[in-house]
Amino acid sequence: MFEVLRMDWYRLRRQSYLLTGLLLGLGMIALAYAFATLLSDPETVNAMQAQGADITAEDIADGAALAGYTLQKYMHQMLFAGGFWISLMAVFTGVYCAEDYAGGAVKNIFPVLGCRWPYVVGRSLCLLLYNGVLMAAYLLVPLALSPVLVFSAVGGSWLDWLQMYLAACLVGWAISMCGFFLSTLVRREGWMVPVALLVGMGLPAVSLGAVCGLLHLPDLSRFTIFGCSQMITPDFRPVQYLHIAVVCLAWVVVYGLLTNLSLKRRDQA
Amino acid sequence: MQTAVRTLGLCKQYRGKAAVDHLDMQVSQGEIYGFIGANGAGKSTTFKLLAGLARPTAGQIELFGRPMETGTAARRVGILIEDAGLYGSMSARDNCLLKARLLGLDEETRAVDRVLAQVGLDKMGKKKAKHFSMGQRRRLGLALALVGSPDLLLLDEPTNGLDPEGIRDVRLLLQQLQSERGVTILVSSHILGELEKLATCYGIIREGRMVEQITAADLAARCRDYIAIKTSDPHRAAALLEERLHLHEYTVYPEGELRLYDAADPARVNAALLEGGVAVQSIGIHRQELEDYFLQRMGAEDHV
Numbered sequence: 001m002f003e004v005l006r007m008d009w010y011r012l013r014r015q016s017y018l019l020t021g022l023l024l025g026l027g028m029i030a031l032a033y034a035f036a037t038l039l040s041d042p043e044t045v046n047a048m049q050a051q052g053a054d055i056t057a058e059d060i061a062d063g064a065a066l067a068g069y070t071l072q073k074y075m076h077q078m079l080f081a082g083g084f085w086i087s088l089m090a091v092f093t094g095v096y097c098a099e100d101y102a103g104g105a106v107k108n109i110f111p112v113l114g115c116r117w118p119y120v121v122g123r124s125l126c127l128l129l130y131n132g133v134l135m136a137a138y139l140l141v142p143l144a145l146s147p148v149l150v151f152s153a154v155g156g157s158w159l160d161w162l163q164m165y166l167a168a169c170l171v172g173w174a175i176s177m178c179g180f181f182l183s184t185l186v187r188r189e190g191w192m193v194p195v196a197l198l199v200g201m202g203l204p205a206v207s208l209g210a211v212c213g214l215l216h217l218p219d220l221s222r223f224t225i226f227g228c229s230q231m232i233t234p235d236f237r238p239v240q241y242l243h244i245a246v247v248c249l250a251w252v253v254v255y256g257l258l259t260n261l262s263l264k265r266r267d268q269a
Numbered sequence: 270m271q272t273a274v275r276t277l278g279l280c281k282q283y284r285g286k287a288a289v290d291h292l293d294m295q296v297s298q299g300e301i302y303g304f305i306g307a308n309g310a311g312k313s314t315t316f317k318l319l320a321g322l323a324r325p326t327a328g329q330i331e332l333f334g335r336p337m338e339t340g341t342a343a344r345r346v347g348i349l350i351e352d353a354g355l356y357g358s359m360s361a362r363d364n365c366l367l368k369a370r371l372l373g374l375d376e377e378t379r380a381v382d383r384v385l386a387q388v389g390l391d392k393m394g395k396k397k398a399k400h401f402s403m404g405q406r407r408r409l410g411l412a413l414a415l416v417g418s419p420d421l422l423l424l425d426e427p428t429n430g431l432d433p434e435g436i437r438d439v440r441l442l443l444q445q446l447q448s449e450r451g452v453t454i455l456v457s458s459h460i461l462g463e464l465e466k467l468a469t470c471y472g473i474i475r476e477g478r479m480v481e482q483i484t485a486a487d488l489a490a491r492c493r494d495y496i497a498i499k500t501s502d503p504h505r506a507a508a509l510l511e512e513r514l515h516l517h518e519y520t521v522y523p524e525g526e527l528r529l530y531d532a533a534d535p536a537r538v539n540a541a542l543l544e545g546g547v548a549v550q551s552i553g554i555h556r557q558e559l560e561d562y563f564l565q566r567m568g569a570e571d572h573v
Contacts, residue, residue, distance in 0.1 A: 003371050007367050007368075011356065011367055014363050103354060103355055104354035105356055107320070107350060107354040108348070111320045111343060111348050267317065
């Protein structure tokens with residue numbers, strides 16, 4: 001099991017999944033920040049509009065609101081309000097896992113292990129580690145740069161930051177396990193990208209919510225991984241946090257079992 | 270000699286069609302076992318079953334005397350089946366290091382450098398595997414199989430795509446592994462002439478069933494001299510020789526060749542054919558080789 005973790009971690013580094021994930025995530029955060037900062041300055045907005053830029057009143061309002069944000073609130077909005085980070089995780093980890101099958105490399109893994117569980121558990125631990133490292137970077141780099149950023153304050157206690165980080169790791173782990181399971185079915189990197197994107201952007205969760213609405217049932221989408229990602233809060237709310245932790249861990253176990261079942265039912269080569 | 274691989278009634282079906290059909294196979298430790306069969310005969314499927322990459326529909330597999338399901342022999346097996354199974358965006362060294370980490374090897378970099386040198390890929394540097402030629406990919410696949418110094422190698426067409434020098438290098442390497450470390454090697458190849466230089470015993474498979482297992486020594490004893498006759502009408506020539514010289518052991522090949530396995534004087538055969546009005550283009554005595562034996566066992570009538 002730990003051999004699989006070591007192997008996977010080495011591959012994540014050598015194939016630049018780690019670096020690309022870091023650069024892409026931090027780059028998106030930096031780009032969004034730069035754009036919002038530009039819009040927060042009325043003179044810059046006027047100059048941009050004079051040069052023909054199409055800037056809506058909503059953009060200007062967002063820019064103006066930036067000055068009142070704390071760093072923590074901004075990071076929460078940036079990472080968890082939309083589907084950006086969870087989609088990124090789904091695609092990266094889905095493609096990473098699918099590579100085992102697309103190139104046939106799994107043929108060199110299973111004969112060594114002799115059974116499926118070390119592969120499933122080792123890989124799942126690596127996905128947790130990957131999520132943990134990326135999310136730490138996404139939160140720590142802006143924290144380190146906070147003195148030069150425009151926010152009024154850092155905001156939140158260390159506990160608030162920690163719970164946000166841990167909740168994000170759990171949600172990211174669960175969506176990565178979903179990608180792992182799907183990769184054993186799809187087995188092609190090219191197909192894995194759109195499939196992971198659809199899952200990461202919350203299509204199953206939104207569909208479930210709509211169906212529940214139509215049937216006048218309680219909204220079950222909060223029991224989905226995407227639903228949990230939308231429930232992450234900047235401040236620590238124990239009940240909500242517990243809900244996220246239980247649901248995500250349950251999905252990790254379910255996808256682990258499903259992955260094992262999928263590997264059992266199909267030949268590996 | 271202890272048994273390295275044993276299968277009993279091994280079956281594998283794909284959508285109800287048997288790819289491997291009650292295959293009984295036995296390979297002793299330290300042997301180089303040439304696995305021979307036509308395309309689709311079930312060689313690759315057998316390798317996958319032995320490697321644990323496919324689930325048998327029925328039957329048993331024992332590796333080093335223990336049922337395969339126990340997984341105890343897993344780390345003692347190195348495989349190269351069909352394509353090499355590489356991560357294209359990684360170098361040869363990184364691909365091998367992954368396998369070394371999976372095996373939990375001590376001194377993994379030294380072990381990897383050694384196998385890369387063994388297959389002649391030690392100078393590839395950071396070149397990504399996806400940019401390798403077919404032969405280089407094959408060599409890398411072989412290197413991956415060798416990482417961890419396995420006791421059993423399952424090699425499906427290891428020389429596929431290699432140049433003549435590469436084929437010779439692989440042969441020498443496998444012979445060295447067998448003689449120095451006693452590694453058991455199951456190897457399939459369509460280049461039977463090359464296999465003949467390497468194998469210590471053979472298994473011939475047809476339509477998923479084992480036709481025959483034979484040692485190289487027994488094969489040499491069974492391979493007989495034959496008279497090869499080139500003629501425009503080999504069927505008529507065969508009928509004529511049966512009638513006039515009572516020669517019954519022969520095979521007719523599609524290129525107009527008739528092979529007589531009965532001991533006979535070529536001059537008498539030639540005379541009989543000329544008398545019967547069959548024009549002979551060439552006639553001579555040849556030594557039967559593995560390829561001939563294989564074709565004969567497969568049923569030469571299929572080729573007529």
